[in-house]
Amino acid sequence: MDLxxxxxxxxxxxxxxxxxxxxxxVACECGSNECEHQVWVEADDIGVTTTIYSTTTTNFWSKTRxxxxxxxxxxxxxxxxxxxxxxxxxxxxxxxxLKSAIKDTVNFRKNKYDENKSS
Ligand SMILES: [Zn+2]
Numbered sequence: 001m002d003l004x005x006x007x008x009x010x011x012x013x014x015x016x017x018x019x020x021x022x023x024x025x026v027a028c029e030c031g032s033n034e035c036e037h038q039v040w041v042e043a044d045d046i047g048v049t050t051t052i053y054s055t056t057t058t059n060f061w062s063k064t065r066x067x068x069x070x071x072x073x074x075x076x077x078x079x080x081x082x083x084x085x086x087x088x089x090x091x092x093x094x095x096x097x098l099k100s101a102i103k104d105t106v107n108f109r110k111n112k113y114d115e116n117k118s119s
Contacts, residue, residue, distance in 0.1 A: 003092050011090035012097050019108040020044070022101045026094065029085040037084050041098065043105035050098065056080045 016023035021042040028035040037054035071078050086094060 003089050005096040006089065006093055009090075009093035009097060011086060012093050020105050020112070022105060024097060024101075026084055026086075027090075028083075029087055029090070035082050035084055037082070039098075041101035041105055043102075043109045048102050048106060054082050054084075056082045 011027045011029075013025045013027070014022065015025050015038070021040060024039045024041075026037050026039055027033070034056075035054070037052055040051040042049050042051070068078060
């Protein structure tokens with residue numbers, strides 16, 4: 001199968017664009033918004049950083065309260081996992097969006113810097 005990058009892209013939605021930082025929402029194939037994650041691409045003086053985070057919800061119904069209390073007492077923390085499943089098309093879109101976000105944010109900063117220099 002020969003897939004092409006889509007615009008607008010399936011599964012990836014831009015949520016914020018402030019020039020030197022861009023935010024995206026990455027959806028999960030399962031359709032639940034509980035496992036989607038947020039991606040931030042930000043350019044600063046040092047370079048570009050990409051931050052990926054997700055908000056997890058605990059499946060409190062899957063374990064008893066005592067399990068959590070016991071785990072907290074013995075381990076000091078409770079582990080939670082979340083994953084995003086992407087189709088081949090979405091993966092391709094994701095990769096391309098990250099690449100163009102790096103380019104866009106870096107260029108934005110460069111143009112701003114050049115403007116400041118000439119004024
Ligand atoms: Zn999912």
